[in-house]
Amino acid sequence: xxxxxxxxxxxRNIYRVYGAVMHATVFAALGEPRRLEIVELLRxxxxxxxxxxxxxxxxxxxxxxxxxxxxxxxxxDVEPVEQRRIYYLAxxxxxxxxxxxxxxxxxxxxxxxxxxxxxxxxxxxREDAPATTDDEEGST
Amino acid sequence: xxxxxxxxxxxHRFERTYAAPIAxxxxxxxxxxxxxxxxxxxHTSIPECEVDLRVGGRIRIIMEAGEGMGKxxxxxxxxxxxxxxxxxPDRLAYEATSWxxxxxxxxxxxxxxxxxxxxxxxxxxxxxxxxREIGSGVKARLAAYGMKWxxxxxxxxxxxxxxxPRTET
Numbered sequence: 039x040x041x042x043x044x045x046x047x048x049x050r051n052i053y054r055v056y057g058a059v060m061h062a063t064v065f066a067a068l069g070e071p072r073r074l075e076i077v078e079l080l081r082x083x084x085x086x087x088x089x090x091x092x093x094x095x096x097x098x099x100x101x102x103x104x105x106x107x108x109x110x111x112x113x114x115d116v117e118p119v120e121q122r123r124i125y126y127l128a129x130x131x132x133x134x135x136x137x138x139x140x141x142x143x144x145x146x147x148x149x150x151x152x153x154x155x156x157x158x159x160x161x162x163x164r165e166d167a168p169a170t171t172d173d174e175e176g177s178t
Numbered sequence: 179x180x181x182x183x184x185x186x187x188x189x190h191r192f193e194r195t196y197a198a199p200i201a202x203x204x205x206x207x208x209x210x211x212x213x214x215x216x217x218x219x220x221h222t223s224i225p226e227c228e229v230d231l232r233v234g235g236r237i238r239i240i241m242e243a244g245e246g247m248g249k250x251x252x253x254x255x256x257x258x259x260x261x262x263x264x265x266x267p268d269r270l271a272y273e274a275t276s277w278x279x280x281x282x283x284x285x286x287x288x289x290x291x292x293x294x295x296x297x298x299x300x301x302x303x304x305x306x307x308x309x310r311e312i313g314s315g316v317k318a319r320l321a322a323y324g325m326k327w328x329x330x331x332x333x334x335x336x337x338x339x340x341x342x343p344r345t346e347t
Contacts (some may be wrong), residue, residue, distance in 0.1 A: 063282065075299075134216035141207055142309075143190060145186075145219065146190065146305070146307070147191055147192070148219050148293045149216060149219070150192060150194050150303070150305070152215070152216035152217075152219075153196070153203075153206055153216040153303075154194070154196055155216065156212060156216045157202055157203060158197075158198070158204050159225060160198070160202050160205075160206070161197075161198055161202070163247050166237075
């Protein structure tokens with residue numbers, strides 16, 4: 039039976055949706071407009087610090103600071119190429135974010151399935167009950 | 179264009195058709211004892227469920243992980259919000275925040291709109307969830323959400339996921 043696997047998947051999903059711990063730093067890192075611009079730039083291709091600064095019209099030390107935050111959050115990674123440090127987007131962070139978004143959907147799909155079960159049960163209860171006091175629902 | 183994606187409203191839409199009268203669906207969404215029956219996935223319980231069904235009234239649902247959830251057992255995921263629209267029997271909306279108890283830094287702010295449409299014996303449920311803020315304090319906003327487009331491997335899947343409302347019967 040694959041139930042267990044399915045359940046593990048589900049728990050992980052729930053945890054991802056509501057316990058987005060690991061993402062908190064990512065979200066914070068991306069919350070800053072300049073950093074977001076850097077990330078957007080890096081979507082096209084890897085860049086060296088100096089090129090980022092020049093392209094975005096920022097001072098290099100400022101860019102370095104932002105890159106450090108992004109790197110600490112796992113959003114970007116760096117690779118030294120000759121004398122330059124080349125920054126690029128780090129796939130795992132994006133995959134996690136993608137999973138996170140997806141898990142939100144999964145949770146709601148399941149919830150809506152359960153809603154269907156509850157509605158069916160309400161219907162069944164009504165059909166089973168003698169059809170005498172049909173109008174007395176809604177009293178809680 | 180990319181900037182536009184990042185800033186665009188991020189929302190999830192769900193559409194379901196149930197073989198139930200609209201009044202039942204309305205009750206299932208608004209009566210705590212019914213709501214708690216479907217809100218939590220397997221192995222979770224809803225120890226607290228409060229619905230003050232009026233505009234400005236409070237909705238508060240606490241989901242708790244049960245024994246079956248292993249190391250997550252006992253984890254509590256509260257949702258707390260305010261109704262912004264209560265129009266029986268077909269429109270319901272609330273603004274809320276969800277978080278994991280003890281991890282308030284990753285609070286999610288969302289707006290939820292439920293629209294019910296009677297179709298003969300059936301009821302169509304349209305649910306729209308707009309996540310407008312992630313993380314408390316820092317307005318991490320939706321940048322994060324837009325990120326999913328930033329990575330090619332995810333692009334197609336997620337695009338489909340978010341742009342096409344699903345119809346299931």
